[in-house]
Amino acid sequence: MNNVCFAFRRVLATFKPRMSPDQQLCRQVIGAIIGAAFLMATMPNGNESTLGSNSITSGVGIGNALCGEIVMTFVLVLVVLETAVSGKEMVQMLAPLAIGFAVFCAHTVLLPIDGCSINPARSLGPAIVSSTWPDYFWVFVIGPYIGAIVAVPIHIFFRWEFEEVNNDTRPRRMFSLRRPVVENQLPALNLRRRNSDEPSNLPSPTHDAINIVNIERASMVRESNRASMPRESAFAIPVARDLPESTSENVLPEVHVEMLESKTK
Structure with a gap:
């Protein structure tokens, strides 16, 4: 028209x-x-x-x-x-x-x-x-x-x-960058759970949203859908120097990741 x-x-x-x-x-x-x-x-x-x-x-x-x-x-x-x-x-x-x-x-x-x-x-x-x-x-x-x-x-x-x-595509872009690091940390998390005296008290990694904020400076993990301040978890993923030699190749050196427990209502 x-x-x-x-x-x-x-x-x-x-x-x-x-x-x-x-x-x-x-x-x-x-x-x-x-x-x-x-x-x-x-x-x-x-x-x-x-x-x-x-x-x-x-x-x-x-x-x-x-x-x-x-x-x-x-x-x-x-x-x-x-x-x-x-x-x-x-x-x-x-x-x-x-x-x-x-x-x-x-x-x-x-x-x-x-x-x-x-x-x-x-x-x-x-x-x-x-x-x-x-x-x-x-x-x-x-x-x-x-x-x-x-x-x-x-x-x-x-x-x-x-x-x-x-216009902000950082969450998608950063997720793609962090995913390999998170996947490398999961074997250490599973090892920590197996060596724990009470593994049933530890939250499952699938129930926590892993978000590495800063890979270079001892990053911490936040829940993606929670705006509250991060608090310490019941456990922490050990860094490479704390793991046995058989699992050290699965963890990136100098990267420390803390897990946040999911809130139970």
Whole structure:
């Protein structure tokens, strides 16, 4: 769907279209004029028709129409930005449905008020062909542009928040780095359990979330889903120098890992 406001918001959102914004504006206005001319040639007594030109309904103020155009254009442009150009494949698949519903809502609200413009080219084409130029015609040009201008920073704000929240990949990256170290420490943990007088009192390693915070500086282990301060465990994994020679190759030297007991409720 061609819309002058969409071309204008592309400039504001630094989106690079296939053609320049000026070319898009000209082509959309020319298309609206040609469409209105075809409509005039098709309709009986087309010369006497307004060809769907926008006009404010009697009893409705100019401010009401302006506010309606701003709000509904804002909704439409924001829906387009959040779906069609979001860059997410699943969201883009639903873009036609979302945009169509936004246009339907805009027409449902604005048709009784001013005929629903939400597109300056849509208003300009019929007005030129039918020579219908009310004094308040500026409402159908300024209103949609204001709505588009307001929608762009809101979209940028939403996108910035989304990227800021999901941009931190350190947990996944650090887990991939720590996994070999943790796997090397498990034999030492099993040895500690076998040599313990009361192994049943020791927590199972599968019940503790092992998280090596600092490999180089005697790391400690935290539960991944607990924000409380770490406390000492009932046991600690011995370092390589404390193990028999048969198991020393399974443990990285100079790495000390403390286990945190799982809280029992």
